[in-house]
Amino acid sequence: MIGVLSMMLMVVVHRKANCQDPLVTNISDLRGLLTTLQTWEAQHADHPAQAGLRRVATELETVLVAQSTSPPPPVAVPAAASSTAEAERASLRSLAVGGTQCFVAQNAEFWGEPVVWGPDHHTHDAAECCAACRAHQLAAARGGLDAGPNSTACNTWVFCGDKDRCGPHYRECWLKHQQPIPPPDVRAASSGSNGKSMWTSGVVYDNDAVWIQQYDGRSTLTLHFEMGDVVVKLLPDLAPASVRELRRMAALLALEGTGCDGCKLYRSEVNFLVQGVIRHPGAYVATPRRPNPPQKKMMERGLACWAGGMGGPDWFVNLIDQSGFGDDHLCWGKIDDMSLLDAIVKLPTKPKAKPNEMTFLAKELRFNMTLS
Structure with missing residues (x-):
């Protein structure tokens, strides 16, 4: 099956490379295809058709390099996401759908033991900061932190996204640890800012049982x-x-x-x-x-x-x-x-x-x- 697929893909890529108008209009799709081919190649290293997959991936990579001077078409941005706040809300919602509940508190700075310091750790928005906290948890679970799986892992994050108010702290993402971690409906109690802070904070729980129990x-x-x-x-x-x-x-x-x-x-x-x-x-x-x-x-x-x-x-x-x-x-x-x-x-x-x-x-x- 893999061998037949590699032959078909070789024909498609070869035609793309030799057509009169070499402009590839769906560059992003082809890049996704290249990633898929490289993944298959790694997963089927012992398969007889592995060499065919490698040839297809190489030729496709050549086509993409030849078109690298032509920028990809612009990504359409929904009107509702035009503002920073709306874009951030959309990102947080995407994380929620993906299973990472951030439990955001606006204008609040959550306390906790810093595990990654903000001045050396910047993210694009609050959603990315939340994702970084979750990634830190997963790294601890895999034993990827210095002290292994029982080391202090992030469960609280603090982000500064208002350029005017944050000044030198703009886009700082602090990863922290609280013990015990508060349930969602009282999480603001861990903030000392009374809702007037320039920071945005959130909590990431290990699993539903922690916050759904209440x-x-x-x-x-x-x-x-x-x-x-x-x-x-x-x-x-x-x-x-x-x-x-x-x-x-x-x-x-x-x-x-x-x-x-x-x-x-x-x-x-x-x-x-x-x-x-x-x-x-x-x-x-x-x-x-x-x-x-x-x-x-x-x-x-x-x-x-x-x-x-x-x-x-x-x-x-x-x-x-x-x-x-x-x-x-x-x-x-x-x-x-x-x-x-x-x-x-x-x-x-x-x-x-x-x-x-x-x-x-x-x-x-x-x-x-x-x-x-």
Whole structure:
């Protein structure tokens, strides 16, 4: 397979190198291809086709060098990221989606034992500083620091990104260690600046268990719509893994403060159900349908369950007592006050081509979630 692929790539690269107009318009794509080829070459050093991969990579490298005098096309920057603050927020969000929660506190300088000193350690923005702290943790876990895996690793970072206010400290990234590390909602207590500092600080936790533990006892999930609130009593006895992930997602939303990107209701069926989806970057509530404790065979009015016999992220609220679903659906919450759901069923819906088609709301209803 590798040999055939190397021959095909050789033909493509050869044609690129010998065409009348040698300008390669997708330089960045070819550079990515070169990186992939070099990775394959290293991974398959003993494969008979390894020499072919090397020839393809060499010729591709030659093409790229020949075009190096032509700058690559400019990268389109979204208008929302034009300011430094918006660009930094986007970077921090990317880290969150990648699994590194930074728990940022603006205008605060966190205390702690310095493990990397800022004057000798500069980063482009706060997100990069947060990533540096996480990289320091991983280096310690691999035994890459002087004292090995048990050495002091970064769990707190401090960055100065305001050029006018920071002066000589501009772009300094301090990596620090706090013991004990504070939970997210009280992390500002470790700051001595009362919210007026020129610094931006954050905490990076080793794993979710450290910061999610404080939410374990919270049993109410409130869905906030423009029309009002829906209060859901969580049912960990029926769906322990789903309740855990919903708690984690609500905690993440509270820390981000941006609202849920993909939480909405989109379907309503009179005397049946209201259906929607719970989805947000960096938080994935879908859990396996089984194994889980046996579900209620008589599905009560007000039960919130995952749709389609699956484990999410699509979900529904049952509007009537019925036994038709049996044990098929994993239910994770119970709504006692159904007045808002009853009002939603009466909202306008989209026309249907056939009577037996699903009924979709004319306007989807978005919501945010909080724990209590």
